Amino acid sequence: MIIDIHGHYTTEPAALHTFRDKQLAGLADSARKPTTTDLGISDETLIQSVQPQVKFQTERGSDLTIFSPRAGGMAHHVGTEAISRQWSTLCNDLIHRICTLLPDNFAPVGQLPQFPGVSPKNCIPELERIVNELGFVGVNLNPDPSGGMWTDPPLIDRHWYPIYEKLCELDVPAMIHVSSSCNPNFHHTGAHYINGDTTAFMQLIQGNLFKDFPTLRFVIPHGGGAVPFHWGRYRGLAQDMKKPTLHEHLLKNVFFDTCVYHLPGVELLTKVIPIDNILFASEMVGAVRGIDPNTGHYFDDTKRYVDQVKSLSEGDRYKIFEGNARRVYPRLDALLSKRGKPGKKT
Numbered sequence: 001m002i003i004d005i006h007g008h009y010t011t012e013p014a015a016l017h018t019f020r021d022k023q024l025a026g027l028a029d030s031a032r033k034p035t036t037t038d039l040g041i042s043d044e045t046l047i048q049s050v051q052p053q054v055k056f057q058t059e060r061g062s063d064l065t066i067f068s069p070r071a072g073g074m075a076h077h078v079g080t081e082a083i084s085r086q087w088s089t090l091c092n093d094l095i096h097r098i099c100t101l102l103p104d105n106f107a108p109v110g111q112l113p114q115f116p117g118v119s120p121k122n123c124i125p126e127l128e129r130i131v132n133e134l135g136f137v138g139v140n141l142n143p144d145p146s147g148g149m150w151t152d153p154p155l156i157d158r159h160w161y162p163i164y165e166k167l168c169e170l171d172v173p174a175m176i177h178v179s180s181s182c183n184p185n186f187h188h189t190g191a192h193y194i195n196g197d198t199t200a201f202m203q204l205i206q207g208n209l210f211k212d213f214p215t216l217r218f219v220i221p222h223g224g225g226a227v228p229f230h231w232g233r234y235r236g237l238a239q240d241m242k243k244p245t246l247h248e249h250l251l252k253n254v255f256f257d258t259c260v261y262h263l264p265g266v267e268l269l270t271k272v273i274p275i276d277n278i279l280f281a282s283e284m285v286g287a288v289r290g291i292d293p294n295t296g297h298y299f300d301d302t303k304r305y306v307d308q309v310k311s312l313s314e315g316d317r318y319k320i321f322e323g324n325a326r327r328v329y330p331r332l333d334a335l336l337s338k339r340g341k342p343g344k345k346t
């Protein structure tokens with residue numbers, strides 16, 4: 001089976017946006033607050049709303065998408081901590097409903113009610129709720145809840161430790177994923193995302209986080225930002241800092257996805273990063289929506305690139321498309337095994 005570990009709910013019904021507008025308008029004028037958190041979205045509307053994703057799964061040949069709320073929509077920097085909590089709960093509940101309605105197509109990953117300057121410890125109740133009560137298999141962790149201002153401490157700081165302890169206890173991975181950018185210097189998906197990925201990896205080099213949390217697992221999306229392309233720089237910096245090799249220092253805990261939108265990029269990724277650390281993903285529908293005139297195919301049809309990498313063995317392909325996802329997301333593996341779809345031994 002082919003598991004796409006990175007998809008967001010970018011095709012939400014208008015009722016969700018209307019709620020968000022009212023929620024934020026209510027900050028300035030309490031009379032404009034939404035009067036209910038019942039969005040009035042029917043199951044039928046939810047199923048209809050994800051037909052673009054289902055269509056791409058069928059056309060491109062992937063089976064299951066690990067599905068989370070729209071990353072840009074998390075917007076942790078907007079409003080207040082209470083607003084972030086209400087918004088996260090609502091978005092996670094919609095993901096839960098979709099994954100319950102279409103369990104063969106989607107598996108749930110959540111967003112956390114982060115807020116800049118506030119301890120991530122406050123996210124633990126929502127993390128426990130979505131994993132223990134709703135069966136989520138992972139979570140998105142925003143390394144910069146300020147939305148492009150980077151005002152919170154780096155990921156290796158003890159500030160983050162309470163949420164790491166809980167991630168380890170629950171045995172769920174975190175995708176390190178920024179949200180929208182309120183800094184006009186950083187285009188949202190073109191710069192802020194890729195900066196976030198690269199920055200997170202460099203922060204991890206600078207610390208010794210996985211000494212404290214040997215079972216903590218992070219997925220760095222978008223192919224790891226600039227990291228694979230600059231692997232020599234990062235190896236060299238680690239060496240200068242008297243850190244162990246990157247393999248020993250980070251690669252038992254850090255994984256990269258294949259959201260890289262051209263063949264040479266995916267070739268480089270698979271050449272530089274160990275196969276055990278690469279997970280198939282496309283981030284459809286959303287980051288780049290168009291068709292590449294050079295190939296005639298959608299930029300985000302990343303399966304085509306992986307299929308075309310000649311150096312990969314069948315075993316490698318199994319790991320990238322399925323095996324690694326089951327290892328990094330053990331709750332997904334358990335869910336699939338329970339449904340009579342166990343993985344292969346690798």
Ligand SMILES: [Zn+2]
Pocket residue numbers: 006008071177221283
């Ligand atoms: Zn994403």
